[in-house]
Structures are given as structure tokens and as C-alpha cells.
Amino acid sequence: EDQVTQSPEALRLQEGESSSLNCSYTVSGLRGLFWYRQDPGKGPEFLFTLYSAGEEKEKERLKATLTKKESFLHITAPKPEDSATYLCAVQAVYTGTASKLTFGTGTRLQVTL
Amino acid sequence: DTEVTQTPKHLVMGMTNKKSLKCEQHMGHRAMYWYKQKAKKPPELMFVYSYEKLSINESVPSRFSPECPNSSLLNLHLHALQPEDSALYLCASSQDQARKGDIYEQYFGPGTRLTVT
Numbered sequence: 207e208d209q210v211t212q213s214p215e216a217l218r219l220q221e222g223e224s225s226s227l228n229c230s231y232t233v234s235g236l237r238g239l240f241w242y243r244q245d246p247g248k249g250p251e252f253l254f255t256l257y258s259a260g261e262e263k264e265k266e267r268l269k270a271t272l273t274k275k276e277s278f279l280h281i282t283a284p285k286p287e288d289s290a291t292y293l294c295a296v297q298a299v300y301t302g303t304a305s306k307l308t309f310g311t312g313t314r315l316q317v318t319l
Numbered sequence: 320d321t322e323v324t325q326t327p328k329h330l331v332m333g334m335t336n337k338k339s340l341k342c343e344q345h346m347g348h349r350a351m352y353w354y355k356q357k358a359k360k361p362p363e364l365m366f367v368y369s370y371e372k373l374s375i376n377e378s379v380p381s382r383f384s385p386e387c388p389n390s391s392l393l394n395l396h397l398h399a400l401q402p403e404d405s406a407l408y409l410c411a412s413s414q415d416q417a418r419k420g421d422i423y424e425q426y427f428g429p430g431t432r433l434t435v436t
Contacts, residue, residue, distance in 0.1 A: 237417070237421075237422045238422040240424060240425075242427075247407065247430070247432065248429050248430060249323075249325075249409050249411075249427035249428050249429050249430045250362070250409075250427045251427070252424050252425070252426055252427075255422070255424050257422070293361060295361075297417055297422055306364055306367075306375070306417075307364070307425065309361035309362060310361065311359075311360065311361055312359075312361060
């Protein structure tokens with residue numbers, strides 16, 4: 207069974223204090239890994255898709271990387287507006303009628319002044 | 320434009336009521352999804368429509384009835400719900416449904432906060 211584990215569960219940073227969020231996965235065959243940002247009471251906002259080990263993508267203060275077992279979301283010099291829950295999801299190799307996303311439980315990030 | 324819209328934003332309904340949630344996208348996407356999300360939990364897939372046909376039903380109780388009137392619209396009809404059905408209901412769409420050898424990111428709407436009393 208496909209599994210996705212995110213750590214830490216919650217993270218509190220001061221403005222400007224860089225850190226990384228981890229997403230470890232166990233899937234039968236990875237087709238892609240997604241990162242989403244979710245603000246309280248709102249829908250997830252798509253951030254990145256990573257396809258293969260060694261791939262990196264960047265968007266403003268965020269950088270996502272992928273290895274064969276895990277993905278990291280690096281946050282450089284975060285600002286309070288980066289506070290949100292960050293969700294990781296994997297899509298496994300197609301084996302049936304469709305390939306579904308398996309989500310992790312998320313990391314709740316709070317950035318304070 | 321990667322916008323998915325959902326109405327209403329909030330809904331309070333009694334256990335004997337019938338109501339509907341609506342979702343719309345104008346990105347030309349051919350796959351649409353309903354998810355249920357409880358507080359501090361990840362989204363749980365309920366239904367997938369592909370080219371306006373129901374493709375996946377994740378063993379959802381029959382008190383939830385999906386409908387896809389056309390390629391841009393997705394409805395979720397609610398009837399005789401239970402208090403434990405209170406949650407954030409999310410609609411999403413993607414260019415196509417993932418099949419062998421391909422992958423498509425899903426774009427989510429803002430959700431409908433449903434409270435069943």
C-alpha cells in the first residue's frame with residue numbers, strides 16, 4: 207500500500223529563519239510527487255510537481271527537491287505570509303482504472319515576526 | 320487561469336434536508352474530483368469524473384450523489400446526511416485523469432464548509 211509521511215507535524219519559525227519540510231514516501235512506482243499549500247478553511251493551492259530523483263523546482267522562497275525515497279520543501283528566509291499547511295501527495299504507477307493521489311497529513315508552518 | 324469555483328462557501332443543513340454543492344471550471348479540464356476534508360486531515364477522494372462519466376466512486380454512502388451535467392460543471396447532491404458528514408468539501412480538476420504513463424496536477428477550488436445539524 208502506498209504511504210506518505212510528512213515531518214515535522216508542526217513547525218514554528220521566526221521571520222528569516224530558513225528550514226526544510228520532509229515528505230517520505232513508499233510507493234510501488236512513483237509517477238510524480240506534488241506539493242500543495244493550504245490556508246485554513248481553503249482549498250489546497252498547487253505549488254510543484256516533481257517527476258524523478260534529482261529534480262529541483264523553485265518558486266519565490268520555496269525550493270522542492272526529490273530523491274528516491276523522499277522530497278524536501280526548503281523555505282528560505284520565510285515571511286509571515288508563508289504560514290500555512292504544506293501537503294505532499296504522490297501519484298503511483300498506473301495499475302488499474304486510474305492512478306489516485308496519496309496525501310501526507312501535512313506540515314503546519316507558522317512564521318512569526 | 321487555474322481557477323475552480325465552488326458554491327456555496329458555507330452550508331448548514333439538517334439531517335432531513337436535501338441540498339447541492341456546485342463546482343465549475345473553465346480550464347477545459349476533462350477530469351473533475353470531489354474530496355472530503357476533516358480538520359487537520361488530508362483530503363480524502365470521494366468521486367472522479369472523466370469526460371463527464373463517473374470513473375471512481377470510493378465506496379461513498381449513497382446519501383452523496385454526484386452529477387456532471389457538462390464538462391465544466393460538477394454537482395454533489397446531499398440527502399439525509401449525518402452530523403459526522405460535516406467537513407470541508409473540495410472540488411478539483413485536472414487536464415485529464417491520470418492513466419498509464421502520464422500525470423496531471425489537480426487544481427482545487429476554495430471548498431464548501433458543510434455543517435450538518
